[in-house]
Amino acid sequence: MGDAMATLHTRSAARLMIAPSVLLLLAWMIVPLALTIYFSLLRYNLLMPGMEEFAGLTNYTYFLTDPAFFQAVFNTLAIVLGVLFITVVGGIGLALLLDQPMFGQGIVRILVIAPFLIMPTVAALVWKNMFMNPVNGLFAWLAKLVGLQPFDFLANAPLFSIILIVAWQWLPFATLILLTALQSLDEEQKEAAQMDGAGAWSRFIYLVLPHLSRAITVVILIQTIFLLSVFAEILVTTNGGPGTQSTNLTFLVYAQALLQFDVGGASAGGIIAVILANIVAFFLMRMIGKTLEA
Amino acid sequence: MARNVSTQRKLVTTVVAWAIGILIFFPILWTFLTSFKTEAQAIASPPAFLFFDWTTENYFEVQSRSNYFKHFMNSVVVSFGSTLLGLLIAIPSAWAMAFAPTKRTKDVLMWMLSTKMMPPVGVLVPMYLIFRNTGLLDTRTGLVMVLTLINLPIIIWMLYTYFKEIPGEILEAARMDGASLAKEIIYVLTPMAIPGIASTLLLNIILAWNEAFWTLNLSAAKAAPLTAFIASYSSPEGLFYAKLSAASTMAIAPILILGWFSQKQLVRGLTFGAVK
Numbered sequence: 001m002g003d004a005m006a007t008l009h010t011r012s013a014a015r016l017m018i019a020p021s022v023l024l025l026l027a028w029m030i031v032p033l034a035l036t037i038y039f040s041l042l043r044y045n046l047l048m049p050g051m052e053e054f055a056g057l058t059n060y061t062y063f064l065t066d067p068a069f070f071q072a073v074f075n076t077l078a079i080v081l082g083v084l085f086i087t088v089v090g091g092i093g094l095a096l097l098l099d100q101p102m103f104g105q106g107i108v109r110i111l112v113i114a115p116f117l118i119m120p121t122v123a124a125l126v127w128k129n130m131f132m133n134p135v136n137g138l139f140a141w142l143a144k145l146v147g148l149q150p151f152d153f154l155a156n157a158p159l160f161s162i163i164l165i166v167a168w169q170w171l172p173f174a175t176l177i178l179l180t181a182l183q184s185l186d187e188e189q190k191e192a193a194q195m196d197g198a199g200a201w202s203r204f205i206y207l208v209l210p211h212l213s214r215a216i217t218v219v220i221l222i223q224t225i226f227l228l229s230v231f232a233e234i235l236v237t238t239n240g241g242p243g244t245q246s247t248n249l250t251f252l253v254y255a256q257a258l259l260q261f262d263v264g265g266a267s268a269g270g271i272i273a274v275i276l277a278n279i280v281a282f283f284l285m286r287m288i289g290k291t292l293e294a
Numbered sequence: 295m296a297r298n299v300s301t302q303r304k305l306v307t308t309v310v311a312w313a314i315g316i317l318i319f320f321p322i323l324w325t326f327l328t329s330f331k332t333e334a335q336a337i338a339s340p341p342a343f344l345f346f347d348w349t350t351e352n353y354f355e356v357q358s359r360s361n362y363f364k365h366f367m368n369s370v371v372v373s374f375g376s377t378l379l380g381l382l383i384a385i386p387s388a389w390a391m392a393f394a395p396t397k398r399t400k401d402v403l404m405w406m407l408s409t410k411m412m413p414p415v416g417v418l419v420p421m422y423l424i425f426r427n428t429g430l431l432d433t434r435t436g437l438v439m440v441l442t443l444i445n446l447p448i449i450i451w452m453l454y455t456y457f458k459e460i461p462g463e464i465l466e467a468a469r470m471d472g473a474s475l476a477k478e479i480i481y482v483l484t485p486m487a488i489p490g491i492a493s494t495l496l497l498n499i500i501l502a503w504n505e506a507f508w509t510l511n512l513s514a515a516k517a518a519p520l521t522a523f524i525a526s527y528s529s530p531e532g533l534f535y536a537k538l539s540a541a542s543t544m545a546i547a548p549i550l551i552l553g554w555f556s557q558k559q560l561v562r563g564l565t566f567g568a569v570k
Contacts, residue, residue, distance in 0.1 A: 013475060014394035017386035021450060022402065024383065028443045029409050035420035094314070101300075102308040110554050111315035114322055117553035119504040121524045122542040126325050128528075129535055136337040136535070138324070144339075171318070173564065180561045218565050229413045232506035232521070236528035250415040250507075257419050258511065267419050274416035281411035285404055 033274070039267035046261035059268035068244045068252060069269075075159055076248040076276075080227040082163035083170055084220055090167075091174025091219065092212065096204075098175070099182045109179075116172035120232035127165045128154060128237045158238045158246035165233055170226075174219045181215035182208070221284040228277050249273045322546070329353070329539035336535035352540035360523070362541060369519035369545075371434050372509070373502035376441035377495055380449045383442070385491070388453035389483065393465060403454065410447045414507045425512055432514045440508045445498050452497065452563045456490025493559035496552055500560075503549050520545040 043055040063069050098109060115123065131137050132153035140150035153161040185208065193203050231250045234240055240247035240255060247255070253273060257266030316323075328336050330348045338346075356362045391399045421440070422431075430436030460483065468482045506521040513522050524545055527538045553560065 010394050010475075011396070014390035014396075017390040018402065020383050021387040021406070021446060024443065025406055025409050025446060029412070032417035032420040032424070033412070035423075036417055039419055097307070097311050097314070100307045100311075101304050102311050103304070104308065104312065108311045108315040109557070111319040113553065113557060113560075114319050114550060116560075117500065117504070117549050118322065118546050119521050119524070119549075120506040121510075121521050121528075122325075122546055123321075125524060125527055125538060126321050126542060129538065130324060130328065131321065136339075138341060141339050141341060168318075168321070176557065177561050177565060180558075222565060225411055229415065229507065231415075232510055232525065235510065236525050250413065253415045253418065254511070257422065263419055263423070270413075270416040270419060273413045277411060277413045277416075281408060284411065285408060 036267045036270050036274075039263050040271050042264045042267075044263040046263060055264060059264045060272075062265060063268045063272065068247065071244045072247050072249045072252040073276075075244075075246060076228060076250075078159055079163055079166065079230055079248055080224055082160075083167045083227055084223060086163070086167040087170045087174040087223065088216060088219060090171050091178050092216075094171070094175040095178035095182050096208070098179050112175055113172045115168050116170070116176075118169065120169065121236050123169050124165055124233040124236045127161075127168070132161055154238050155242065158242065162230070162233055162237060162246055165237070166227065166230055169233075170223055173223065177219050178212060178215050181212055185211050217287055221280070221287055224280050225277070225284065228273075228280065249276070322550075325539045325542050325546075327539075328536055329543045331536050331539075333534070333536045336539070352536045353544070356537050356541045356544075359537075360526075362523075362544065365518055365520050365523035366544065368434060368437075368513075368517055368523075369503055369521075372437045372441060372517075372519050373499045375434070375438040376445060376502050377449075377498040379438060379442045380446050380498060381453075381491065381495060384446060384449040384453055384494075388450050388457055389479070389487075391450075392454055392457035392460075393462065403451065406447045406450055410444070414444070418511060421508075422511065431512060432517045434517045436512060437509060437517060437519070440512065441502045441505055444505070444508070445501055448501070448563060449494055449498055452494040452559075453487075453490060455562065456493070457487060459490075460486045493556060494563065496556040497559050497563040500549055500553055500556075 040059050041055060041057070042052050043058065044052045094112060098105065098112070102108070129137070131139050134140050134150045134152035134155075137150075139153070143150045151157075189207065190203070193207050198206070229250050230248060231254065234246055234248065234251045235254075238246040240251045244252070249269070250273065253266050253269040256262050256269055260266075327343070329352055330350065331342065331346050332349060332351070335342055335346045391403065425431040425436055430439070464482060464486070465478060468478050473482070503519075504521065506525075509519050509521045510525060513519065518526075520541075524538075524541055527534060527541065
């Protein structure tokens with residue numbers, strides 16, 4: 001009887017302790033999102049206050065038929081896939097390298113991790129000015145050194161340049177996680193494989209890669225969530241341009257909202273971005289859910 | 295003989311790894327060096343690597359021209375404020391879910407995490423309008439609120455995975471001794487939970503310090519933290535590389551040091567405990 005009381009007591013106490021976070025996150029999830037959906041159905045421009053009217057799905061058809069939208073979807077995917085490719089392949093390579101015995105391993109690790117800790121605006125501006133600038137950048141100097149014309153990265157290859165900058169920031173993340181996973185690979189297993197006469201390549205394909213598969217999935221899914229929303233790097237380097245060449249979905253919605261003051265259109269774009277992100281999130285949640293059971 | 299080969303291999307690995315490490319770190323090193331140059335030296339061709347007249351003038355310039363310290367303090371207040379507030383809300387929740395789990399605990403955790411998957415741009419418009427209409431736009435209070443909300447799921451998750459590792463028998467024993475819930479928390483749980491809480495604190499300060507969507511969109515001259523302040527260097531007039539470098543060096547140095555101390559926690563926190 002006393003035991004049951006205690007349990008009941010603990011249970012209601014537990015509920016009370018969880019309540020604040022649940023209520024806050026519930027409000028955070030529902031209120032703004034509901035407002036976005038509501039706004040997306042209105043003709044509503046901040047420059048014309050008091051002129052709001054119901055517009056049905058006009059904003060969606062406007063957004064979905066805008067050529068800039070397709071460019072933005074393409075750019076969003078290009079950034080996600082480009083950065084994923086560089087960071088996963090580079091991350092596996094770096095993790096394998098850092099897992100080898102060497103002198104000063106700790107310091108090398110610190111050097112490799114560093115870019116992940118740099119705020120996006122600093123990273124982007126440093127790359128833009130001190131490396132990619134066609135007159136004063138280091139790349140221009142290197143090009144001239146070997147007798148080439150300096151290349152104006154952000155004007156001529158804006159999307160590629162942004163992918164490069166973002167990949168530099170995320171390579172440490174992939175490396176760190178894959179290295180952690182690699183270090184949990186049983187030393188005995190590796191030695192046994194070596195005894196069996198397995199070469200370095202077949203050891204990598206049949207032992208290391210399968211062991212890393214879970215960590216690689218985690219890297220891909222988590223990075224995708226963040227990469228879908230790349231913003232600051234675009235804002236301070238190309239401002240989405242030239243034209244809309246480096247505008248992703250996040251930047252397009254931002255421009256529609258805070259530069260064009262088109263609340264309705266921007267909200268419709270926001271909802272489309274939410275739907276796209278949810279497709280990815282669905283897979284990520286299943287993945288993390290599985291690890292909870294393990 | 296075998297030993298010779300392995301030493302040789304170790305040397306080669308060392309050289310290759312150091313070369314790649316330095317290459318990856320180079321932009322940061324270059325920023326640091328440039329911050330001690332004059333503006334003319336900063337764009338000199340060929341570039342000066344170490345042999346230039348070192349000056350600390352840029353650091354003073356950045357402060358006197360744009361009140362750097364104000365933005366630095368904005369970053370401190372916003373990142374520490376949102377993290378501490380988040381911990382205050384999250385610690386009881388994580389504790390309850392770790393030690394008094396119910397059938398629904400897993401679903402609640404997963405749902406909390408799912409709020410993190412919402413792209414910020416999906417709620418940019420209403421947040422901007424709410425902030426504008428309530429006077430929260432360009433205030434540190436407003437930024438603390440938003441950053442608390444966006445990092446709360448990560449804080450709860452990290453704490454949960456740490457708390458779960460605390461053996462439940464210890465709590466049972468304390469309960470047998472007749473310790474009240476409050477005493478249980480203060481004397482038994484807290485000492486064991488401190489390392490986990492500290493790691494969570496560290497990671498979230500890093501995340502909040504570097505957050506660059508909401509800080510850029512919801513702050514202007516007054517409450518702008520360093521992320522937004524540095525962004526103002528994107529449309530410069532005249533020579534500014536050395537000053538940009540000085541401002542950047544001061545903005546990233548504290549976080550670099552914090553981050554290097556918490557490498558392990560970075561992995562754990564950012565993968566929601568999926569990779570340890």
